[in-house]
Amino acid sequence: MRLLDLFRRPPPSAQLAKERLRIIVAQERSARGGPDYLPLLRRELLEVIRRYVNVDPEAVHINLDRAEGHEVLELSVALPQKS
Amino acid sequence: MTEIIVVTSGKGGVGKTTTSASVACGLARRGKRVAVIDFDIGLRNLDLIMGCERRVVYDFVNVIHGECTLKQALIRDKRIETLYVLAASQTRDKEALNTEGVKKVLEELAADGFDYILCDSPAGIEKGAHLAMYFADQAIVVVNPEVSSVRDSDRILGLLASKTKRAENGHGGVREHLLLTRYSPRRVATGEMMSVEDVKEILGLDVVGVIPESTDVLSASNAGTPVILNEESLVSQAYEDAVGRLLGEAIPLRYIEEPRKSFLARLFGT
Numbered sequence: 001m002r003l004l005d006l007f008r009r010p011p012p013s014a015q016l017a018k019e020r021l022r023i024i025v026a027q028e029r030s031a032r033g034g035p036d037y038l039p040l041l042r043r044e045l046l047e048v049i050r051r052y053v054n055v056d057p058e059a060v061h062i063n064l065d066r067a068e069g070h071e072v073l074e075l076s077v078a079l080p081q082k083s
Numbered sequence: 084m085t086e087i088i089v090v091t092s093g094k095g096g097v098g099k100t101t102t103s104a105s106v107a108c109g110l111a112r113r114g115k116r117v118a119v120i121d122f123d124i125g126l127r128n129l130d131l132i133m134g135c136e137r138r139v140v141y142d143f144v145n146v147i148h149g150e151c152t153l154k155q156a157l158i159r160d161k162r163i164e165t166l167y168v169l170a171a172s173q174t175r176d177k178e179a180l181n182t183e184g185v186k187k188v189l190e191e192l193a194a195d196g197f198d199y200i201l202c203d204s205p206a207g208i209e210k211g212a213h214l215a216m217y218f219a220d221q222a223i224v225v226v227n228p229e230v231s232s233v234r235d236s237d238r239i240l241g242l243l244a245s246k247t248k249r250a251e252n253g254h255g256g257v258r259e260h261l262l263l264t265r266y267s268p269r270r271v272a273t274g275e276m277m278s279v280e281d282v283k284e285i286l287g288l289d290v291v292g293v294i295p296e297s298t299d300v301l302s303a304s305n306a307g308t309p310v311i312l313n314e315e316s317l318v319s320q321a322y323e324d325a326v327g328r329l330l331g332e333a334i335p336l337r338y339i340e341e342p343r344k345s346f347l348a349r350l351f352g353t
Contacts, residue, residue, distance in 0.1 A: 012274035
């Protein structure tokens with residue numbers, strides 16, 4: 001058994017954990033400090049868009065950038081490919 | 084000057100109370116006057132870990148409500164004479180703590196000449212956790228190298244950066260330190276557990292200590308002796324190092340790598 005252990009590598013799940021955390025933490029940090037209405041705004045926009053186009057919930061990105069003296073609300077929607 | 088340090092994590096069961104007890108002991112053993120306060124109202128536990136549960140007469144909430152003096156409620160440690168414990172109340176009233184009351188107690192401890200006040204935060208992000216961090220100068224964020232603990236810690240970092248007195252006053256914010264617990268160098272080596280570097284990179288914080296996974300932690304809590312006092316344990320040495328780093332000493336991390344076994348030893352499993 002010990003001899004076999006030398007050749008059997010477990011899947012490197014730590015790498016997976018790190019990748020997932022990097023994405024979710026970055027996403028949550030960008031939402032932090034922003035106004036509380038952003039998640040609701042995102043959901044309502046998604047509802048409106050969906051009346052016309054069938055988009056994936058994941059396809060709507062809202063970003064609020066603060067520059068000197070003004071704020072920019074950035075909205076990007078990835079439309080599905082026509083099949 | 085009194086330094087107020089909050090021990091926090093977001094997630095429960097990662098080792099906040101174990102860390103509070105050991106860091107408090109470590110600082111006190113170096114001659115500092117230390118008070119350690121249990122902010123987990125309703126779920127008192129620090130007293131058990133410190134081994135003074137049978138000496139609790141008055142608690143934190145009694146002091147805040149003026150039912151006793153602070154001196155009456157402070158429990159002096161039997162092992163280290165500069166160490167004091169303030170127990171949490173068992174009340175179910177979550178509103179028992181308030182900002183003014185906590186401020187008064189902390190100010191009285193400062194006026195009494197305490198060097199360090201450790202605030203053992205409850206899990207979660209509700210009132211107790213908020214008040215435990217609100218007046219802090221420094222924060223020890225306790226993290227297990229595991230996804231939910233790391234994510235919750237990041238939430239806590241967000242709160243430390245916005246919902247604390249230092250953040251509100253613009254006094255440069257709270258100094259944050261990362262403390263990893265339940266670390267298993269063997270599982271890191273096999274790729275099953277995130278490494279110190281991984282967690283450090285995700286959270287972007289300096290590491291003040293890495294505590295190896297060990298059965299010594301359970302034995303210590305069974306006995307009511309903070310694990311740092313079990314000097315033969317690697318856990319104790321790791322906490323001792325962390326205390327040194329908190330005080331500004333440059334101490335390299337230990338016990339984060341698996342001792343190398345020879346090829347033959349691995350082959351025969353010895």
